Amino acid sequence: MVLLCTSITKEGVAAVLGICVLLLVCSGCASTSAPVDWVPSAAEAQKEAYGAWADVTVQPEAINTGTGQEESVLRGELIAVSDEFLYVLTYRPEISRGGHLRTVSRNDVVQVRLDRYDSAANLLALWPIFGALSTISHGAFLVLSAPIWIIGGGASVSRHSYAPIYTYPSDAWDGLAGFARFPQGLPAGIETSDLRPKYSIDEASSREND
Amino acid sequence: MDKLERQGSRVSALAVCAALLLVLLLAGCRQTKNLKRTITPPDQYETLDEEAPFLKAHMDGGKVYVLSEWSVNDTLGTVHGTGHLFGINRDTLDSGAIELPLDEVAIFETNVLEQSGSVAGLAIMTGISLAAAGLCWANPKACFGSCPTFYAEGDTLLHAEGFSSSIAPSLEARDVDALYRVRPKNRTFRLTMTNEALETHVVRRANVLYAERPAGGRVLAGIDGSFRPAVNFRAPVTCRAPEGDCAEDISGIGGQERYSLADSTDLAAKETIELSFDIDPSTKSIGLAIRARQTLLSTFVMYQMLAYMGHDAGEWIAMLERLGDDQRRRRLANVLGAINVEVQNTRGQWLQAGTINEHGPLASDMRVIPLSVNVADRSSPVRIRLQLTKGAWRLDYLALVDLLPAVTPSRLLPFKATSGGTADRQALASLLDSSKTLTTMPGDAYTLSYQLPDDPDQYELFLETEGYYLEWMREEWLEETNRERVTDFLSSPQQMMKTLAPVYKELEPTMEETFWNSRYSN
Numbered sequence: 001m002v003l004l005c006t007s008i009t010k011e012g013v014a015a016v017l018g019i020c021v022l023l024l025v026c027s028g029c030a031s032t033s034a035p036v037d038w039v040p041s042a043a044e045a046q047k048e049a050y051g052a053w054a055d056v057t058v059q060p061e062a063i064n065t066g067t068g069q070e071e072s073v074l075r076g077e078l079i080a081v082s083d084e085f086l087y088v089l090t091y092r093p094e095i096s097r098g099g100h101l102r103t104v105s106r107n108d109v110v111q112v113r114l115d116r117y118d119s120a121a122n123l124l125a126l127w128p129i130f131g132a133l134s135t136i137s138h139g140a141f142l143v144l145s146a147p148i149w150i151i152g153g154g155a156s157v158s159r160h161s162y163a164p165i166y167t168y169p170s171d172a173w174d175g176l177a178g179f180a181r182f183p184q185g186l187p188a189g190i191e192t193s194d195l196r197p198k199y200s201i202d203e204a205s206s207r208e209n210d
Numbered sequence: 211m212d213k214l215e216r217q218g219s220r221v222s223a224l225a226v227c228a229a230l231l232l233v234l235l236l237a238g239c240r241q242t243k244n245l246k247r248t249i250t251p252p253d254q255y256e257t258l259d260e261e262a263p264f265l266k267a268h269m270d271g272g273k274v275y276v277l278s279e280w281s282v283n284d285t286l287g288t289v290h291g292t293g294h295l296f297g298i299n300r301d302t303l304d305s306g307a308i309e310l311p312l313d314e315v316a317i318f319e320t321n322v323l324e325q326s327g328s329v330a331g332l333a334i335m336t337g338i339s340l341a342a343a344g345l346c347w348a349n350p351k352a353c354f355g356s357c358p359t360f361y362a363e364g365d366t367l368l369h370a371e372g373f374s375s376s377i378a379p380s381l382e383a384r385d386v387d388a389l390y391r392v393r394p395k396n397r398t399f400r401l402t403m404t405n406e407a408l409e410t411h412v413v414r415r416a417n418v419l420y421a422e423r424p425a426g427g428r429v430l431a432g433i434d435g436s437f438r439p440a441v442n443f444r445a446p447v448t449c450r451a452p453e454g455d456c457a458e459d460i461s462g463i464g465g466q467e468r469y470s471l472a473d474s475t476d477l478a479a480k481e482t483i484e485l486s487f488d489i490d491p492s493t494k495s496i497g498l499a500i501r502a503r504q505t506l507l508s509t510f511v512m513y514q515m516l517a518y519m520g521h522d523a524g525e526w527i528a529m530l531e532r533l534g535d536d537q538r539r540r541r542l543a544n545v546l547g548a549i550n551v552e553v554q555n556t557r558g559q560w561l562q563a564g565t566i567n568e569h570g571p572l573a574s575d576m577r578v579i580p581l582s583v584n585v586a587d588r589s590s591p592v593r594i595r596l597q598l599t600k601g602a603w604r605l606d607y608l609a610l611v612d613l614l615p616a617v618t619p620s621r622l623l624p625f626k627a628t629s630g631g632t633a634d635r636q637a638l639a640s641l642l643d644s645s646k647t648l649t650t651m652p653g654d655a656y657t658l659s660y661q662l663p664d665d666p667d668q669y670e671l672f673l674e675t676e677g678y679y680l681e682w683m684r685e686e687w688l689e690e691t692n693r694e695r696v697t698d699f700l701s702s703p704q705q706m707m708k709t710l711a712p713v714y715k716e717l718e719p720t721m722e723e724t725f726w727n728s729r730y731s732n
Contacts, residue, residue, distance in 0.1 A: 042245040046321040047264045049274045049300050117245050163244050178249045184316035187272035187298070196299045 032115045033075055035091070038198060042164070045117040050198050051078040051181035052166075054088055057111040058104055074102055077197055078114060080186040081177040086112065087186055091197055101192040112168040116179050119164050243323040246632060250318040255282045255289075262320035265291060270316045272298040275308060287312045324630050357679050358411050358650070359572060362392045363400040363657075372403075372416065372675030374570030377512065379412075382678040386419065386431055387568075388576040389671040390501070399660045401673070405650040408682035413648045416641055418660045419672040421619035429617065429670035430499055430578035433564045437619050437672075438578055440497065440611035446485040447591055449608070456483060462501065462607035472507055472601025474715050477707040478546055483596040487610040491590060495614075497578040498551055498563070498594055501607035504571045506721045508546055508602065510714055511707075515699055516681060520691025545703040546599045553581045554593040563594075574606055580613060601718070619672065626659040647677065 032039060034053035056074040076090035079101060086104045168176060177183050250258055258265065265280040267289055277291025288309050295304040358372040370387035392399075399418065405411050419437075421429045427441035449457040451468065459468035473479035489496065519526045548567035552560040564579040581592070592610065627638035637656055640648040650656070663669065699706045 042243050042323055045245050045247075046262075046323070047266075047276050047278075049266060049276060049296050116247075119244075178247050178319070181300075182268065182272055183249050183319060184268045184270070187270060190272055190298060194298065198300075 034115055035199065039115045039118045039164075041120060042117045049181070051089075052114040052116045052179035054078040054115075055111075055113045056086065056088055056104060056109060057113075059108045059110060072110075074104065076102075078176065078180045079195065080180045080182045081173070082185055083173075086176070087180075089181075089195055089197055101195055106173065109168070112166075112176060114166040114176065114179050116164045116166055119162075245321055246324050247319065247321045250320065252312055252315040252318060255284070255312065255318065258282065258318060259320045259322060262322050264293070264321065265289070266319040267310060267315045268317045268319065269310075269314060273303070274300075275310060277308060282312065284312075289315065322632070324632065357409075357570065358413060358416075358675065358677070359404050359406055360387075360416075360673060361402045361404065362389070362394075363402070364395065367391060368573045369401075370575070370673045370675075371570040371572045372413070372673070373677050373679070374568075374572075376678035377681065379678050382412075382414070382676065384415075384674065384676045386435075387573070387673045387675075388431055389418075389673055390428075390576045392671055394662055394666040394671070397662045397664065397666055399662050399666065399671070400657050401660070402655055402657045403650075404655045405652055408652055410680045410682070411650040411654075411677065412679065413641065413650065413675065413677040414644060414646075415674065415676045416624065416658055417674040418622040418662075419619040419674050420622065420662065420669040421617050421672075423668060423670050424614055427611075427614075429619075430497070430576060430611070431672060432497075432578050432580065432616075433566060436616040438497065438580070438616050439614040440499065440578060441614065442493075442612040443499065443609045444487060444611075445609060446487050448486045449483065450485075451483045452481050460605050460608040462609075465606070467604040467606040469505060469604040470600050472714055472718060473711065475708060475711050477507065477511070477599070477601070477711050477714060478704055479600050480547075480597050481600045483598070483605075485594045485596070485608060486591040487594070489588070489590060489592050489610065491588075493612050495580065495612065496592070497580045497611050497613045498553075499576065499578050499607065499609045499611050500549065500551075500566055500605065501574045501576040502549065502566060502568070502603055502605045503574040504569060505602055505604055506571050507599075507714065508569065509571055510717065510721070511545065511710065512681075514690075514710060514713070515696070517690040518692045518695040518699065522691070522693070526696060545707065546602050548598075549603060550597040551579050552595045552597070553583050554589050554595070555583055555587045556589050557587075560595060574604070576607070578611065578613070619670075621674070622660045622662070624658040624660055628657045628659075629655065644676075652682075 032053065033055055039053055040048045040050075054074075054076060057072055058074065060072045074088050074090055076088045079087040079089050081087070084106055086106065086109060088102050088104070090100060090102050166175060166179065177185070248259060248262075263278060265275075265277045267275040267277070269275070274296050275289075275291075275293060276296065277289070277293035280289065280291035280293075282289050289312055290307075290309050292307055293305070294302050295308065297303050357374045357376070359368055360370040360372065361367070362369050369389050369392055372387070373383055373385040375381060376383050376385075401416070401418070403413070403416055421437050421439075423429055424439040424441055427439055428443075430438050430440050432438050445461060446457060449455060449460060451470070453470065456468045459466045468483075470481060485498075516523055548565040550565050551563040553563050554560055561583060563581050566577055566579065568575045568577065581594070594610075623642055624638060627634050627641065629637060634656065637648050640646040641658070648656070662671075695706075698709070
């Protein structure tokens with residue numbers, strides 16, 4: 001890519017502009033609040049047995065942090081779902097009581113967003129970038145032809161990035177359980193205090209600092 | 211930069227990008243697939259997806275087995291495989307060859323990877339830009355385009371194309387196509403709906419209509435939306451076209467078609483085909499059965515208009531939609547005209563019988579035009595005249611038929627939709643609810659299943675579709691952006707047909723071959 005840009009001068013400037021525009025388009029792709037390396041790829045999710053990363057928006061009065069502050073979003077691993085309740089193992093101590101299993105009544109749930117697996121859209125986004133680069137030789141026409149890759153390619157990447165996202169209530173409540181750690185429901189007799197997250201909080205900080 | 215220099219620069223730049231893209235494809239292919247998860251109660255173990263590489267058996271206490279090379283022995287009531295047992299925090303408790311009782315499983319989980327439609331769409335764009343671009347550079351208006359195409363199970367014939375003229379949301383329409391050559395083998399009838407071009411298809415419905423055939427006859431769709439049982443199909447005694455005798459070409463035998471080349475000075479110039487048929491004077495109701503499809507002339511005209519619109523195509527189409535003049539919009543769509551059918555009475559006068567205006571160059575469609583001439587006023591033999599645009603139509607069958615009273619077909623909605631071999635409930639729900647639509651991108655394919663009545667070969671089948679589609683701008687077209695030409699086209703389409711005639715005549719000899727070779731499936 002560097003060789004291509006240095007051998008073509010005027011068009012190189014236009015190519016950089018095209019890439020910048022494409023990156024802007026890809027800002028329309030799905031993002032995640034999950035810690036680094038938390039969300040598995042589609043291939044890894046076939047054999048991994050943790051629950052999906054969940055952002056659960058609730059009625060503010062439904063959650064008492066014990067700090068006198070109200071919160072409206074619980075973030076963590078989806079542990080189980082029943083017809084009446086949803087269980088999340090929260091993960092960020094600075095936002096909520098860390099590492100505890102939180103139980104939310106379905107009536108208090110405003111929205112649930114699951115990151116079921118990593119779409120690898122960041123990798124896929126390189127594809128239309130190179131496609132846009134292929135229009136370098138068009139010279140001034142690049143600003144006309146590159147948009148084809150931006151419009152079509154950006155839309156494809158954006159669409160793909162949202163494929164793993166499951167959102168209640170747009171999607172059915174019944175479909176949430178399949179991506180919980182315990183899709184059969186919270187096991188009877190389990191000590192909830194024994195549940196541990198995928199990574200310890202220290203491990204997560206270490207990964208983000210890498 | 212002259213044309214040769216530009217082509218050389220383009221080839222070298224594309225070569226580098228092609229190599230980079232190939233590496234990217236190989237590296238990213240597995241990671242960019244979609245995951246489909248299925249949760250199965252243990253008493254339904256027989257429905258477990260055998261394609262799943264791993265089986266997860268979630269146990270009542272919260273532990274889970276993750277097994278590969280798995281199987282269920284229903285005689286022994288056990289699950290077998292190789293893998294791991296994980297505790298409630300997914301720490302490994304056991305590994306190796308595993309056997310567990312089926313009745314201790316709380317729930318099964320399987321996962322399969324599916325090709326992403328978005329990745330397929332990018333592959334399409336890459337293919338056009340790098341591989342198929344050579345064909346499109348030589349003949350940009352011959353780049354493949356189509357509305358939804360339909361194939362029947364068990365053969366490769368393209369049986370129908372849906373709503374061919376609905377190229378914008380305001381032109382969304384219901385379309386009925388005869389599945390004339392379909393031969394269902396059993397009651398479950400499957401059609402595969404594909405998106406084979408650089409287009410977005412928005413499908414509101416895809417149903418099958420069926421009507422019982424009369425003894426020794428067929429049921430034909432009329433141009434007025436009716437369905438007429440027809441018997442006693444007879445070939446013309448004479449068929450005269452400008453090039454001479456056309457009887458063999460329109461006999462429906464051997465895949466032959468009658469077509470002509472476009473006029474070199476006016477793409478809208480007309481020609482006439484005259485037919486004569488023997489008829490029993492006592493026959494009360496007769497009709498002309500026609501099976502035809504358009505040539506690529508209409509495709510060229512549409513693509514040329516899009517090329518002139520260039521990167522402002524969206525703005526122009528939005529303007530057309532705001533015109534609020536349905537006649538004007540349709541006049542543009544029908545600038546090349548329809549097949550006009552006339553029948554001669556005993557006084558030698560030609561009486562208008564109707565027009566065939568089925569758009570689409572891909573699949574021939576069978577229609578019938580009732581010839582409403584009083585028995586007493588009918589000449590013998592019956593003389594019929596077709597007036598059509600030169601070079602715009604391919605006719606492969608013409609016959610005179612006796613018409614029976616109209617019937618009302620029954621409607622079948624699909625009961626199943628699959629994509630990539632997996633049931634797609636969302637797609638099915640979209641097609642069953644007329645307030646929703648199914649959007650497909652290049653490379654998408656859905657197999658729709660319908661339940662026919664007993665003795666399905668006794669019924670005539672039709673495809674009923676509704677929706678619209680949007681053409682994607684091809685990069686090669688942008689080089690012809692010309693706002694003045696667009697204005698000329700909209701204000702005086704007939705004049706534009708004269709302007710474009712020399713351009714089309716240069717492309718005409720190789721257009722068919724280029725068009726079919728640039729289809730996605732190739």
